[in-house]
Amino acid sequence: SQKIEQNSEALNIQEGKTATLTCNYTNYSPAYLQWYRQDPGRGPVFLLLIRENEKEKRKERLKVTFDTTLKQSLFHITASQPADSATYLCALDNYGQNFVFGPGTRLSVLP
């Protein structure tokens, strides 16, 4: 059965450092991989999408990599700030079929 894992439930880092979150999957061949941010009491908000044939995508301080051989995506936040503290979810999509979210990683950026 399909399985998605995110490296840890919680990650604490110091302000200014780079946060790296991991998403691993098995028994899935996604066409797209997406990353969402979720704040307490709110719904997830889309951040970035990367296609299966793309290696890397950037948006401001965010960077996503996608390795379909390793079945892994890395999500980086550079120059992290306390405002980046949230839960980050990866999601796999195969052209609208079998859209699946990972369990999330709760990131805390300490001042």
Next chain:
Amino acid sequence: DAGVIQSPRHEVTEMGQEVTLRCKPISGHNSLFWYRQTMMRGLELLIYFNNNVPIDDSGMPEDRFSAKMPNASFSTLKIQPSEPRDSAVYFCASNNPGSKNIQYFGAGTRLSVL
């Protein structure tokens, strides 16, 4: 645009009662998704509609759950009868087919079944 609108934001009910959750998707979006989020199971897809038609309801836990989309601007998720294990946050999301399945979520309904 007001985004995806869900109501109520909080619902507290007693076991055995009927619960109806409501969702208004973003205008122009033709797909609508219902999710349930718990600490133990994370965010689970319950059902999704395309052009008001249910496409995949394999995530609906059991017959006590039902969902309808009578028109493009409204959907309901009903639980009858409700049980304590149904306590969770229920999210509705919509998307535009031209947006590579990027999902736009509502603020959710926090359901507590006592």
